[in-house]
Amino acid sequence: IRNNPKYADDALRFAKMAAADLEANRSFAIMGQGPDRIGLALVDPKSKQVVYDFTFKDRNAADGWMNLYIGFITGVTKKDLAGALPYLYKSTKLLTDQPKPYELIGDYYSSQAEPLINQINQMIADNGKETDADKIKANNDAIKAKVAVLNGVAERAMDAYSRAYTTSPKAEYKTAMKEKISSVYKTRYPDKAPMTVDQWIASTVNKPFVDPATPIQPIADPEPVKTTTGPGSGVGAANGTGVGAANGTGVGAANGTGVGAANGTGVGGAKTTTTPAKTQTPAKTTTGTAVKKPGGVAVKKSIKKRGA
Numbered sequence: 506i507r508n509n510p511k512y513a514d515d516a517l518r519f520a521k522m523a524a525a526d527l528e529a530n531r532s533f534a535i536m537g538q539g540p541d542r543i544g545l546a547l548v549d550p551k552s553k554q555v556v557y558d559f560t561f562k563d564r565n566a567a568d569g570w571m572n573l574y575i576g577f578i579t580g581v582t583k584k585d586l587a588g589a590l591p592y593l594y595k596s597t598k599l600l601t602d603q604p605k606p607y608e609l610i611g612d613y614y615s616s617q618a619e620p621l622i623n624q625i626n627q628m629i630a631d632n633g634k635e636t637d638a639d640k641i642k643a644n645n646d647a648i649k650a651k652v653a654v655l656n657g658v659a660e661r662a663m664d665a666y667s668r669a670y671t672t673s674p675k676a677e678y679k680t681a682m683k684e685k686i687s688s689v690y691k692t693r694y695p696d697k698a699p700m701t702v703d704q705w706i707a708s709t710v711n712k713p714f715v716d717p718a719t720p721i722q723p724i725a726d727p728e729p730v731k732t733t734t735g736p737g738s739g740v741g742a743a744n745g746t747g748v749g750a751a752n753g754t755g756v757g758a759a760n761g762t763g764v765g766a767a768n769g770t771g772v773g774g775a776k777t778t779t780t781p782a783k784t785q786t787p788a789k790t791t792t793g794t795a796v797k798k799p800g801g802v803a804v805k806k807s808i809k810k811r812g813a
Contacts, residue, residue: 654723660724
């Protein structure tokens with residue numbers, strides 16, 4: 506079905522019918538006798554030989570796989586990841602050992618992040634040509650709001666990929682998922698991350714998985730604090746070997762043997778002030794290229810795609 510969508514519609518219809526029967530608690534006893542036997546079987550019509558005969562361990566497992574089939578066909582074969590989300594999410598509740606639904610949900614969020622990055626790049630580029638101070642400030646505020654939306658989407662993607670990574674026992678698959686997480690992590694934290702990728706994964710998978718139908722909440726990072734120098738009430742420059750601590754507007758007491766001159770004849774200490782960042786000219790929007798956000802935070806368009 507992945508490479509030949511000829512029978513995708515039929516497969517989708519049958520999977521939905523099976524899921525409906527399972528969820529309606531329909532009996533699957535063979536010839537009406539004995540316990541339910543829920544599975545997939547095929548007998549060759551010519552040889553009458555059994556081609557395959559597979560039984561799900563229980564009704565929930567069967568329902569989980571039907572929802573995963575529906576989600577996969579809808580999202581991958583028919584290229585409608587948004588339409589696949591309810592089925593993929595349901596399969597995560599029923600199949601605790603399958604990474605694929607998490608990966609596909611992560612792919613959906615990644616697909617939503619790409620246009621946001623492009624919009625932010627364009628907004629920064631347009632604002633770089635603006636000369637009116639009030640418009641620059643308004644544009645900066647709009648850019649910050651858009652970046653907050655991107656942050657929320659990126660964290661949803663990392664969350665889903667992290668669960669795919671921790672669920673799968675296969676080393677090759679885990680490596681591929683780790684690459685996806687790391688790529689989105691660079692978009693979320695382009696400058697300085699609060700923790701390592703591994704720490705982020707560990708802290709995330711212990712929380713409940715968020716239903717994709719839940720609206721994404723924007724995440725605004727705190728404004729960076731810039732340090733500027735000038736005469737004032739900061740730390741006085743040492744006239745000896747120590748560091749002078751400013752004593753109001755007078756002479757700072759040196760931490761060594763010298764005398765710190767503050768606010769007067771010497772160089773005043775640093776004032777800590779929060780200054781609005783100027784809109785910066787974006788770099789090219791190729792993969793892996795940094796684009797400056799307002800406040801000096803860089804966004805990287807580095808979300809790598811991998812075939813499902």
